[in-house]
Amino acid sequence: MTKQLNDLFDFLRFPSISTDSNHVSDVRHCADWLIQKLSGMGLDTELHETARHPIVIARNTHQADKKTCLIYGHYDVQPVDPVELWDSPPFEPEIRDGKIWGRGATDNKGQMLAHILGVEETLKEKGELPVNLIFLFEGEEEIGSPNLVPFLEKHKADLACDVIAVSDTGMVAKGVPTMGYGLRGITCCEVTVKGPSGDLHSGLYGGAVANPATAVARLVASLHDANGHIAIDGFYDDVRPLEDWERKMWAKVPGVSDDDTLAITGSHAAFGEPGFSSAERLWARPTAEVNGIGGGYQGEGSKTVIPAEAMAKFSFRLVPDQDPEDISSKVQAHLEKHCPEGVTLDVEVGHHGKPYICDPHSENGKAGQIALEKAFGKAPVLIREGGSIPVIQDMKEILGVEPLMLGLALPDCQIHAPNENFYVENFEAGIQLNRALLQELA
Amino acid sequence: MTKQLNDLFDFLRFPSISTDSNHVSDVRHCADWLIQKLSGMGLDTELHETARHPIVIARNTHQADKKTCLIYGHYDVQPVDPVELWDSPPFEPEIRDGKIWGRGATDNKGQMLAHILGVEETLKEKGELPVNLIFLFEGEEEIGSPNLVPFLEKHKADLACDVIAVSDTGMVAKGVPTMGYGLRGITCCEVTVKGPSGDLHSGLYGGAVANPATAVARLVASLHDANGHIAIDGFYDDVRPLEDWERKMWAKVPGVSDDDTLAITGSHAAFGEPGFSSAERLWARPTAEVNGIGGGYQGEGSKTVIPAEAMAKFSFRLVPDQDPEDISSKVQAHLEKHCPEGVTLDVEVGHHGKPYICDPHSENGKAGQIALEKAFGKAPVLIREGGSIPVIQDMKEILGVEPLMLGLALPDCQIHAPNENFYVENFEAGIQLNRALLQELA
Numbered sequence: 001m002t003k004q005l006n007d008l009f010d011f012l013r014f015p016s017i018s019t020d021s022n023h024v025s026d027v028r029h030c031a032d033w034l035i036q037k038l039s040g041m042g043l044d045t046e047l048h049e050t051a052r053h054p055i056v057i058a059r060n061t062h063q064a065d066k067k068t069c070l071i072y073g074h075y076d077v078q079p080v081d082p083v084e085l086w087d088s089p090p091f092e093p094e095i096r097d098g099k100i101w102g103r104g105a106t107d108n109k110g111q112m113l114a115h116i117l118g119v120e121e122t123l124k125e126k127g128e129l130p131v132n133l134i135f136l137f138e139g140e141e142e143i144g145s146p147n148l149v150p151f152l153e154k155h156k157a158d159l160a161c162d163v164i165a166v167s168d169t170g171m172v173a174k175g176v177p178t179m180g181y182g183l184r185g186i187t188c189c190e191v192t193v194k195g196p197s198g199d200l201h202s203g204l205y206g207g208a209v210a211n212p213a214t215a216v217a218r219l220v221a222s223l224h225d226a227n228g229h230i231a232i233d234g235f236y237d238d239v240r241p242l243e244d245w246e247r248k249m250w251a252k253v254p255g256v257s258d259d260d261t262l263a264i265t266g267s268h269a270a271f272g273e274p275g276f277s278s279a280e281r282l283w284a285r286p287t288a289e290v291n292g293i294g295g296g297y298q299g300e301g302s303k304t305v306i307p308a309e310a311m312a313k314f315s316f317r318l319v320p321d322q323d324p325e326d327i328s329s330k331v332q333a334h335l336e337k338h339c340p341e342g343v344t345l346d347v348e349v350g351h352h353g354k355p356y357i358c359d360p361h362s363e364n365g366k367a368g369q370i371a372l373e374k375a376f377g378k379a380p381v382l383i384r385e386g387g388s389i390p391v392i393q394d395m396k397e398i399l400g401v402e403p404l405m406l407g408l409a410l411p412d413c414q415i416h417a418p419n420e421n422f423y424v425e426n427f428e429a430g431i432q433l434n435r436a437l438l439q440e441l442a
Numbered sequence: 443m444t445k446q447l448n449d450l451f452d453f454l455r456f457p458s459i460s461t462d463s464n465h466v467s468d469v470r471h472c473a474d475w476l477i478q479k480l481s482g483m484g485l486d487t488e489l490h491e492t493a494r495h496p497i498v499i500a501r502n503t504h505q506a507d508k509k510t511c512l513i514y515g516h517y518d519v520q521p522v523d524p525v526e527l528w529d530s531p532p533f534e535p536e537i538r539d540g541k542i543w544g545r546g547a548t549d550n551k552g553q554m555l556a557h558i559l560g561v562e563e564t565l566k567e568k569g570e571l572p573v574n575l576i577f578l579f580e581g582e583e584e585i586g587s588p589n590l591v592p593f594l595e596k597h598k599a600d601l602a603c604d605v606i607a608v609s610d611t612g613m614v615a616k617g618v619p620t621m622g623y624g625l626r627g628i629t630c631c632e633v634t635v636k637g638p639s640g641d642l643h644s645g646l647y648g649g650a651v652a653n654p655a656t657a658v659a660r661l662v663a664s665l666h667d668a669n670g671h672i673a674i675d676g677f678y679d680d681v682r683p684l685e686d687w688e689r690k691m692w693a694k695v696p697g698v699s700d701d702d703t704l705a706i707t708g709s710h711a712a713f714g715e716p717g718f719s720s721a722e723r724l725w726a727r728p729t730a731e732v733n734g735i736g737g738g739y740q741g742e743g744s745k746t747v748i749p750a751e752a753m754a755k756f757s758f759r760l761v762p763d764q765d766p767e768d769i770s771s772k773v774q775a776h777l778e779k780h781c782p783e784g785v786t787l788d789v790e791v792g793h794h795g796k797p798y799i800c801d802p803h804s805e806n807g808k809a810g811q812i813a814l815e816k817a818f819g820k821a822p823v824l825i826r827e828g829g830s831i832p833v834i835q836d837m838k839e840i841l842g843v844e845p846l847m848l849g850l851a852l853p854d855c856q857i858h859a860p861n862e863n864f865y866v867e868n869f870e871a872g873i874q875l876n877r878a879l880l881q882e883l884a
Contacts, residue, residue: 019742019743019744019745020741020742020743021742078745079739079741079743079745081739081741082641085640143743143744144744170646184645186645186746188744188746190744194710195709195710196707196708196709197707197708197709198527198708198856198859198860198861199524199858199859199860200707200858200859201829201857201858201859202729202731202733202757202759202858203626203628203759203827203828203829203830204612204724204827204828204829204853204857205703205707205724205828206724206729206731206757206759206828207714207715207723207724207727207728207729207759207828208700208703208712208713208714208720208723208724209703209707209709209713209714210709210710210711210713211731211732213662213732213733213734213735213754214662214663214665214666214731214732216659216735217658217659217660217661217662217663217732217735217754218659218662218663219659220655220656220659220660220663221656221659221660221662221663221664222663223656224656258650261647261650261651265638265639265642265647265651266638266639266640267637267638267639267651267652267784268636268637268652268784268785268786269652269783269784270650270784271650271651271652271783271784272649272650272651273649278650281649281650282646282647282648282649282650285649286649287644287648287649289644289648289653289656289746289748290653290655290656290659290737290738291644291655291738291739291744291745291746291747291748291749292655292737292738292739292740292745292747292749293655293658293659293735293736293737293738293740293752294735294736294737294740295732295734295735295736296732296733296734296735296755297521297523297733297734297755298734298735298736298753298755299462299521299523300461300462300463301461301462301521301585302461302585302586302630302632302733302755302757302792302793303461303520303521303733303734303755303858304628304630304731304733304757304858305733305734305858305859306731306733307733307734310735311740312655312659313738313739313740313744313745315644315648315744315746317644317645317648317649341711341713342709342710342711342712342713343710344710350744351744385645385646386645386646386647386648386649387643387645387646388645411646414640415643415646416641416642416643416644416745416746416747417640417641417642417643417747418640418641419640
């Protein structure tokens with residue numbers, strides 16, 4: 001195994017699950033490892049404490065005549081359950097079929113480390129970089145980056161830059177370089193519905209008390225009409241219509257047809273808002289999803305109870321120009337209005353992130369496109385993305401620079417799911433991308 | 443502690459959870475303990491194997507000039523989760539505030555053992571019983587008695603009797619003796635909805651694939667209309683209307699008003715079918731309940747996935763003259779018809795039990811009423827019950843005798859839930875009830 005892959009394996013072995021309080025020290029150890037790696041390359045490093053997980057900064061010696069490039073990444077990862085569905089343990093990386101398997105392989109450790117190793121190669125070869133570099137790595141992206149905005153505000157001057165690059169998005173297909181110019185935003189919430197003071201025998205009390213599991217299901221069902229449209233009052237008010245050039249371009253982008261979506265996801269039938277293609281549904285239309293639902297007896301056999309409570313976790317993906325706070329208020333009003341009688345409803349609002357859109361034809365955008373072409377040998381396609389990286393919009397607003405999204409994640413990389421993986425060839429292309437990008441921007 | 447309470451504690455310590463395959467040997471040990479107790483009293487005992495948990499039979503020496511009385515009970519219990527809500531461990535019984543606390547204290551070990559100890563007292567005092575006795579105790583009531591009907595059919599001749607008594611039902615309030623003349627039936631099923639082949643990132647794929655958790659919620663929500671009526675085609679076709687005398691009597695029965703139901707269950711507001719009182723909803727109207735629902739991420743924090751599958755466990759309480767097989771077919775047809783697009787539906791049909799109704803004014807019924815009056819010092823009220831004991835109807839059909847329901851369970855006894863309990867005074871009254879009953883029937 002190459003030293004570069006060896007570094008990646010070391011990085012992937014940390015179970016740096018930011019959402020789980022049992023893994024606080026694992027996240028910390030992962031940050032410590034990064035500091036060691038970056039300072040070993042000759043960069044100046046800083047470990048910044050936050051209310052939860054630390055932020056890692058690294059820079060070369062800045063020179064007034066060079067452009068400053070900030071590269072963002074995150075070293076935290078998603079939880080791993082259902083862990084029994086992994087073919088190999090999530091934190092014991094291995095290579096099979098030309099891919100690196102493990103939690104974080106693509107999202108975001110693999111892509112992030114490719115930038116670090118690109119810089120390491122350049123430094124080894126040339127002794128210096130063509131740009132002033134700022135690496136900014138956080139440990140809270142998977143929980144909505146709660147401490148990054150205050151950090152950006154506080155260190156705005158130190159982080160001043162001419163261009164921002166982020167590799168935390170996707171390629172539409174293997175070998176097709178992809179430049180992203182938009183992202184969906186997000187707002188999350190969790191509802192708890194409470195009924196009787198304890199679980200009840202469904203024979204003795206069924207019919208005369210409200211069932212919280214039924215109530216939660218009715219709330220979930222109330223979010224969409226029969227056609228799959230979201231039924232929350234005012235939800236679509238600020239949705240920016242698709243432009244003609246986008247619809248035309250996306251129709252030609254490989255790997256995102258309705259059939260591709262079915263094949264990649266293993267779904268049984270096409271599904272979604274009428275009048276839109278899969279690509280349009282994913283990149284330019286908002287969603288209301290239940291990410292988790294639970295209540296009552298879920299074990300083996302039957303247990304005839306009316307549960308005392310039931311819960312559901314929701315996330316709403318937002319598109320320009322929806323505002324997460326506005327949508328969150330509308331969601332709460334909807335849930336309160338539609339909560340069935342006989343139960344109480346508690347809504348806990350989760351993290352927010354604004355949607356992002358920028359001009360892919362700007363000067364920096366063109367430099368990004370050229371770097372992608374150099375790394376992959378062909379011109380990139382221009383797309384938006386369905387995922388949410390709220391910090392992209394935050395960096396735009398606070399630092400005044402529109403981040404370039406130069407993603408290396410493939411559609412079958414299983415991020416956030418069991419068997420996450422990253423092509424070795426994309427890892428290597430990422431290293432080359434970083435080298436070409438710094439040169440191109442300089 | 444009295445020897446009788448000591449016996450009950452020994453009986454309650456067996457975690458005889460019939461639905462859980464991890465507890466097979468605990469159920470067996472509990473049956474063995476019963477055999478030992480009953481043969482120690484001088485009864486002839488038989489342990490009958492079934493496909494799952496054994497049936498225990500005990501009898502005295504039968505004499506042709508005596509009436510034969512069969513007493514039914516069950517020694518299996520419900521699961522105990524959520525176990526963290528118990529104030530004392532479910533299988534380490536203890537007495538607090540005049541009550542015995544533990545899983546099975548009321549349902550059915552406490553009530554069943556009261557009959558055994560009544561017989562023991564009579565035998566000690568008189569050397570013989572006034573009737574030919576058959577104790578019939580099964581270990582599968584909580585999983586729908588799958589092996590009892592074949593057993594009854596096979597041993598029909600040996601089990602021939604003049605009267606059947608069962609104490610596995612409720613008293614409407616403390617100190618109010620209660621005779622039951624009806625029970626709801628039941629049919630259960632579990633649905634699994636499958637979508638994508640694995641959990642998906644809700645940002646990358648949300649909006650273009652069907653979400654199984656949403657689909658399951660829409661199925662649950664489809665079971666009722668906005669007024670709480672069950673929306674399954676033909677569901678109410680065979681429901682026997684309430685008779686005037688029942689509505690009048692039930693209106694006067696203590697402890698079952700709408701306010702009582704709220705207070706007992708700790709619910710927030712009255713709920714149920716319009717036009718019926720709580721007692722009527724519980725005793726004479728059918729239900730559609732979700733006993734468990736689950737899918738996606740239910741842990742701490744958020745995880746933005748579209749789950750690959752989601753499930754729900756349903757039970758339907760039935761009233762005369764609904765037929766469980768007919769309702770089960772209608773439920774399946776409804777679920778298939780209402781399953782949203784883009785997912786597959788699997789329905790696993792669970793256990794069935796017919797509803798039961800009999801004449802409380804029959805000769806045996808009157809004997810039961812007198813025995814209750816002797817044990818409690820006042821005349822019993824006549825009610826139906828909301829729970830399901832399918833074997834009651836099965837015994838009626840196979841043995842040709844209408845079982846008497848002489849219940850000792852109080853509304854706050856928490857059966858099937860955490861902190862199940864049984865008043866010591868009801869345990870003692872149960873012992874006296876058995877003595878009076880055998881005498882009265884003789």
